[in-house]
Amino acid sequence: MIQFRNDMTADLVRHNASDRSVADAARVSTIGSQASESESNDSGLINFLMRERHGSPFEHNQMTFLVSAPIFVWREHMRHRVGFSYNEESGRYKKLEPVFYLPDNTRNVVQQGKAGKYEFVAGTNFQYALIASDFRHVCEDSYDRYERLMENGVAREVARMLLPLNIYSSAYVTLNARSLMNFLSLRTKAEYSMFPSYPQREIEMVALGYEAHFAELMPDTYSAFVKNGRVAP
Amino acid sequence: MIQFRNDMTADLVRHNASDRSVADAARVSTIGSQASESESNDSGLINFLMRERHGSPFEHNQMTFLVSAPIFVWREHMRHRVGFSYNEESGRYKKLEPVFYLPDNTRNVVQQGKAGKYEFVAGTNFQYALIASDFRHVCEDSYDRYERLMENGVAREVARMLLPLNIYSSAYVTLNARSLMNFLSLRTKAEYSMFPSYPQREIEMVALGYEAHFAELMPDTYSAFVKNGRVAP
Amino acid sequence: MIQFRNDMTADLVRHNASDRSVADAARVSTIGSQASESESNDSGLINFLMRERHGSPFEHNQMTFLVSAPIFVWREHMRHRVGFSYNEESGRYKKLEPVFYLPDNTRNVVQQGKAGKYEFVAGTNFQYALIASDFRHVCEDSYDRYERLMENGVAREVARMLLPLNIYSSAYVTLNARSLMNFLSLRTKAEYSMFPSYPQREIEMVALGYEAHFAELMPDTYSAFVKNGRVAP
Amino acid sequence: MIQFRNDMTADLVRHNASDRSVADAARVSTIGSQASESESNDSGLINFLMRERHGSPFEHNQMTFLVSAPIFVWREHMRHRVGFSYNEESGRYKKLEPVFYLPDNTRNVVQQGKAGKYEFVAGTNFQYALIASDFRHVCEDSYDRYERLMENGVAREVARMLLPLNIYSSAYVTLNARSLMNFLSLRTKAEYSMFPSYPQREIEMVALGYEAHFAELMPDTYSAFVKNGRVAP
8 A cells, every 4th residue: 555656746737938928028128018029039139137146036926736745755845935935635634545655776885985065976776774673664564554643533644643754745846047047056956057056856856847847838938947057146 | 188087997808717716615524525416506615615614615716807096095905915916017117007096076085083983975075076176186287297207217107196086097806706805805895794894985986896806706605604794704 | 773753843042033124125216325223113014014014124134934744744844945945864875864753642633524634633542653663664674675775785875765754954044034934824723823834744844933932033023013913915 | 494315314213034934944844843953953954945945944034124215216125925015104194304315426326238237337526516505406306296195185195196296105025034034135236145136225225224133133144145155045
């Protein structure tokens, strides 16, 4: 019954996102309400805005995702406050599903280097086996007790306290291109970033899910973001 | 050439707003990612959320307006920070149009009562005539000088400093239902409000423009807002 | 070595909070920069601001707390975004201490009533014993495995994934009176609240810790908050 | 009676700002609640946080300024939303003082270059004289009419609509080091900035007022900000 996963999903539920909205918003500043509908040079304008860090035109759009990720990822995710809206599955109102994160052996689990600038490298077979066995044991045991406590009349909000941080939870996440670029700049690791970031791998997986949709919905904005060093304007 | 207006416009440019988005977001909390698509009782759920002040489900939507209003209105408007995005016409990048606000005689211009709880009543013919003549004079004179300064090589950002607060400016305003309800509760005066507000008439005109669109796009949410005393959840 | 607690602590670390700052800020609006230093009627003014929901004067102050609470409490706490700043202990940068929350028998653990309006009542001796034994078992077992994984070279950020939600974590929390009143109105249950709230008991314990300091630092503001139905202005 | 000024003032009213608060907040993440009081290497830690763009530790402090500036400056200032609190003099509640901004001949008033990258150079004597005479005329004339309208019973909130954008207004502004650094990075022009900004001179004057206080209150933070290219973390 217990399920282990090692992926994150970020499904696009609704959106109102386009490069055009960025260019239109910017032209209100420079042309006013008479801004024509010409797309002549949206991508040039968008690149200019990104480079000069004019951030506000990137806020007039919206993407809503249904994201599934373990709680330790949500804890990092929800530190992003500005331009983010959340509705997460509640352990007070519903029984949580027995779905847990288990890193597979493509996840580098050994940390090397000194504080502040770590690198992660692959583990040994023994280490991956130990992780798998400990994770399985703890998840199964704690979920059994979680269910038993509820069967014995203990409230969901109390019983859930002993569930581990790798249990999955899902949430609606609504953001705009500006807040998303801030998220991407901090939660992905890219060679060509002007400011290097060292995100935990699992939140980066969520970020990459967002990034794929973003690149498709707003190709000029995305390409300007990449071209200008992944700095959020 | 100079133009006087006494209206505010709030044109809906783009939106991704529906009652359904509210209900869906709320159901993620209680049902999780398996939330079915049944609309069976969206309006009951929405009313429950409003009454119990569960605000976050009202954030997963977006409305973008092109608003035209005088600068003294924008000054009040931009105090609304959370869940609002703006791109306003810039007096640094473009020459402002000679369009000014002139209150007509449906605008109560005389203030009565003591501090904190004023009432506004109609003015006399003389008062309206005085307003019209003073406004016309100042707007024409200052706009002439504004143009002359620029013709003489003075930068737009300097010349505009002598324009009056009733000159119109336009902006893109993006908001969601939650931030909009907060705006409406503070910027409209309604008999049945749980918390009475005393907005300046001109920003209330902008608010009423938003309100008409909101009522149409999200009828269940709007009706729950009204029914529960116009308190933003 | 493993420690169980059933309390929350909110220690005031630094603050710059006074009723005077509220009154001074409000007087800038009505008197301007010449606002005299007279305290003559600060409390009357503060009560007026609270009643009329003029919220901004309550933002010009600051309180920083060092808070110790289990992770399931932090998850709720960090949903408060506006006017809140956080720095939390990191499971990536340090080994977490073996301190866990265990509800004692003063905590009502049985939920009664229908969805949306639950009540909590005391459990039986058997239920409390079951909770204690399950919590002890899971905390000890998972912490042992957490340590063993790290001893075997697995990174902290991976090993911590199997720790339960009731492990304590500490954080700096900075807020102002306005954001705090919003927190208190949602995270405490009080008979005389204009809008009833149904917080989980454990976050209410944190809220009550804040409330005691708030009442002492800003007595007029606090008393106006209570008198006006615990509605954040 | 009418007064002309060409300066901006930013007086520090209250504060709770220190480098120590930054280091303490950061140490909660890495050491937890046992963080010792040793200042051994606060400045090294602060520089690390700035360089690596760990922004949250810079939020646990507060500065409140009483700022006096013309309305066209406030319009730009109030676009800064996150981490800023405002209480401004109200033209609805009080009669505004006849104090106006008049640029003197140290203000470069002629704009050169193409859109997006302007430079400002000194004006001619004729240009400065024209500005002075136009500003004086408009300010005196409009303020006379403003007073006369009110003497004739027209409400302050209506009469003020014809005042020019260069009239002074004062406000309480509360911010923290992180929001202030964002403001400084966008509203000052400095050779060594990683991202060049082109602020209007008058808001830069306000920014420089803040900057002087910031440098004194939080010298290590300020020096790390400058050293790392004036990028807000």
